[in-house]
Amino acid sequence: MGFLASESPTASTSLNTFQKRLVLSLVGLSLFACTFLLGHSTFRKTQYSLPLNDHLGKTTSQLSESPDWKPPLEWDPTNPIYYAFESSATKYASNVNDLTSRVPRLEYNPYPNYNGLDYRSRHAGNYVSCQGPRGMRLNESLNDAVTAFKGKPKDFAKAPLGSASVVGIDEDVCFERHGRFDAYGLGLNALGGVTGQNTPPSIDWDEVDWGKLQRQCVDENQDRFDLRPRPKPGDSSYNNTGLGLNETAIKAKRSAVLFRSYDGMKYNPDLLRTMRSVVTELSLASGGEHEAFLLVQIKDINVPIFENTQVYENVKQQVVPKEFWNITVLWSEALWPKLYPLVPESSTNVHFSQWLPVQWFAQKYPHFDHYWNWEMDVRYTGHHYELLKAVDNWSRQQPRKGLWERNSRFYIPSYHGDYKNFTRVVQSKYQSENPWNRDDTSIWGPNPPVTQQPLPFDVYPPAMAAHPSKDDFEWGVGEDADLITMLPMFNPDPTHYVWNYVHWNYPLFLNPAGPPRRTTIITFYRLSHRLLSMMHYENSRTPGHHMSSETWPQSTALHHGFKAVYVPQSIFMEREWPADAANFIFNNGDTKRVIDGFSGMDLRGEGSGGWESVFGLEREHNFDLSTWYYRAQFATKLYKRYLGHEVDGVGGALWEREYGTYCLPPMLLHPIKEVQDPEVVQVEEEEDDQDDETDDRVEAIAESEKVEKEGQDAPGK
Secondary structure (H helix, E strand, O other): OOEOHHHOOOHHHHHHHHHHHHHHHHHHHHHHHHHHHHHHHHHHHHOOOOOOEOOOOOOHHHOEOOOOOOOOOOOOOOOOOHHHOOEOHHHHOOOHHHHHHHOOEEEOOOOOOOOOHHHHHHOOOOOOOOEOOOOOEHHHOHHHOOEEEEOOOOOOOOOOEOOHHHHOOOOOEEEEHHHHHHHHOOHHHOOOOOOOOOOOOOOOHHHOOHHHHHHHHHHHOHHHEOOOOOOOOOOOOOOOOOOOOHHHOOOEOOEEEEEEEEOOOOOOHHHHHHHHHHHHHHHHOOOOOEEEEEEEEOOOOOOOOOOOHHHHHHHHHHHOOHHHHHHEEEEOHHHHHHHOOOOOHHHOOOOOOOHHHHHHHHHHOOOOOEEEEEEOOOEEOOOHHHHHHHHHHHHHOOOOOOHHHHHOOOOOHHHHOOHHHHHHHHHHOOOOOOOOOOOOOOOOOOOOOOOOOOOOOOOEOOHHHOOHHHOOOOOOOOOOOOEEEOOOOEOOOOOOOOOOOOEEOOOOOOOOOOOOOOEOOOOOOEEEHHHHHHHHHHHHOOOOOEEOOOOHHHHHHHHHOOOEEEOOOOEOEOEOOOHHHHHHHHOOOOOOOOOOOOOOOOOOOOOOOOOOOOOOOOOHHHHOOEOEOOOOHHHHHHHHHHHOOEEOOEEOHHHHHHHOOOEEOOOEEEOOOOOOOHHHOOOOOOOOOOOHHHHHHHHHHHOHHHHHHHHHOOOOO
């Protein structure tokens, strides 16, 4: 549980802590200057030793400085090493016919028994099944149902990184494309399919009003929810442990799901089906636990969408498909000079500041507990409700102790064993292995910049857990996460991450290495209203603190003691990574080292960070043949085959006649960009799979020195 600063024993010593930080910072600045005189580049290269690996089965006393797996001596880490590993491509489609011929397809229903005694004893109100796009109640309409096979193809590939089953997702199930997407319009528009599949009748999607359906659904289930605005910083109930409003704790939580779009977006059939599935599965079938919105950027800031309602409606109808008109919210960067005048205008573009519209939305629609930032190039082969429910439950049960340190590391089941052992391994680094043989180097409560004094709404440990050694992994259990990410939160300093030094209005002379911060690539996040309100508060108040998009939410949570959780979802690879190799590459920052006294760099929790981080420019090629990264090529290959395309000799109509259609377990895939249905593709061409996010990075890499200088020259730097 979180305490107000005035109630916390930690807060009483916060001024002394602030003074100590200030003195240490000034000393660090002097030493930092000496470092440059001695040759800064040489210093940084020699500070990092080989990784300390903790293989499954080893005790703390058996841990060695030498890794169990080492690359060849002649290996250049800037070049891919995974081509030396065996291909696992055939394991994603083997024995599909054997499975689908003997196992019946079943309706997939991951929802709780809303009308059962157990659920009703713990939740307020009565659940009412809502109307679906075909005009029927969803509990009565098989045409709106998702179907799946129990089990998955024999010898199916295993994910080297993460585990969906650990998170609480059923991996012993697979979804074939028709069972997954026919309810949302695939049906008659796709090739192939499983024999005996009954395709739902087609409907005119332009006549579907998703906004009306969602509003009606919430109205019918309103007794289940607290529909009042959530508190803001300064409100008496703001810090009720992130659990919402205490007097209505039995009410079901609500989330807004924000599809992030812009006025030039192409809504092809695959994207439309995905959006329909998200609205149906998350909002309508749950009785309104989630509500979807289409948040659309109008790039021309001179279009008067905020001054003229008719212009607003005309623009909306021009850039958005009709079925989504009534869930659309338009915005433009014309908002920011008035709303955030202290944030440098050069940093308020959507690439550096994609959270400004989400913060604005949370102020405009404050009656949600959480907000999902749903990127349009994300696809999920499983059921969306099961994903979000499992992620929510799992993150709520994570204890605060060692959380930031676990957040920074990839969980590798073949290497770490079960998650309990992974937790033990990570925790051991911050107890017996630091140079002072104590565990207070782990992050415990707020970790603010040196210049930031405590705020009354920062979250401190309870009195019974004032020090990590006094807590038996209890603080934080049962507390909603303020931030959820799907990749680790790594310390960008020091790494070769392209935007590692991009932040504004943190005085450089007192923060020589920059403020403490964490970064996660791919902004498919869930943020609490509490966190978004704090981000809004930090941007608004003097001096107008700000950071780049992939760093701002994590760092705000870090500074104020909010709960942030990396969920170790399954990430599949086209190559079979040995366990030791995967840990060596993806957790390369796991070295035994002290905090850098010369530069003042915060080196805590650097499992996937550090000088040789896998997220650095020269090493992120290791994600190319994966299913989840901004440049992951395998994600698009797999998804195209899933929809019936032939890619590299696998998939397509002729291939499926012999081997069967792809049947995949729940998988998060990114990026999926403008994938067409097979029959509308006239000529199969090799396309550039890099989306707008990739293009932004390429441009940033080319102008990295300019970007860094721009950040340094900003006010307060």
